[in-house]
Amino acid sequence: MQPRISVITLGVEDLDRAVAFYRDGLGLPTDGIVGREFDNGAVAFFDMQCGLKLSLWPRSSLAADTGLPPRAGGPFEFTLGHNVVSKAEVDEVLQRATKAGATLVKGAQDTFYGGYAGYFMDPDDHLWEVVFNPQMMPKD
Structure with missing residues (x-):
């Protein structure tokens, strides 16, 4: 495929x-x-x-x-990763999300791989990671 x-x-x-x-x-x-x-x-x-x-x-x-029965989702189905270009942008996105109604799950902090990341859940409990990873910089 x-x-x-x-x-x-x-x-x-x-x-x-x-x-x-x-x-x-x-x-x-x-x-x-x-x-x-x-x-x-x-x-x-x-x-x-x-x-x-x-x-x-x-x-x-x-x-x-x-054709499947309806059911509520959960935050552990999967995560969506949003890569940004700086630690400051991680903080900005997390702040914007929580201001819009998201739940801050884990505040931003340094990671074991040399990055900086935090998590929020949207109003339907979808889990987002906002991450600055120097090894995976966005192209734009």
């Missing part, structure tokens, strides 16, 4: 709240919620880098689409 991952979808309880958190709180670019005219179609896409999209879709819609 040739890797072609282009969308990461997070299941959310309240789409409007989740969009406000990511758009207004974190400042991610989006055209807002689309597909409201379709049953289970309301979704929001956020432009990330290199063509990658972050998608927010109600958990009930994911359940309807997959």
Whole structure:
């Protein structure tokens, strides 16, 4: 299989709240919620880098689409890593996230690999790591 991952979808309880958190709180670019005219179609896409999209879709819609029973997620399903270019930016992003309604899980601190990182959970309990790693600097 040739890797072609282009969308990461997070299941959310309240789409409007989740969009406000990511758009207004974190400042991610989006055209807002689309597909409201379709049953289970309301979704929001956020432009990330290199063509990658972050998608927010109600958990009930994911359940309807997959045929699986609806269930709440948990912070240990996976983490999303957001790499930044400095320790100061780690602190800034964590502060912005908590101001927008995120829960600070672990304050930023020096890491065993020579970096600096901390964790927050978004309003739907998705776990984000904000990290400055000198060995994995973002290209932009």
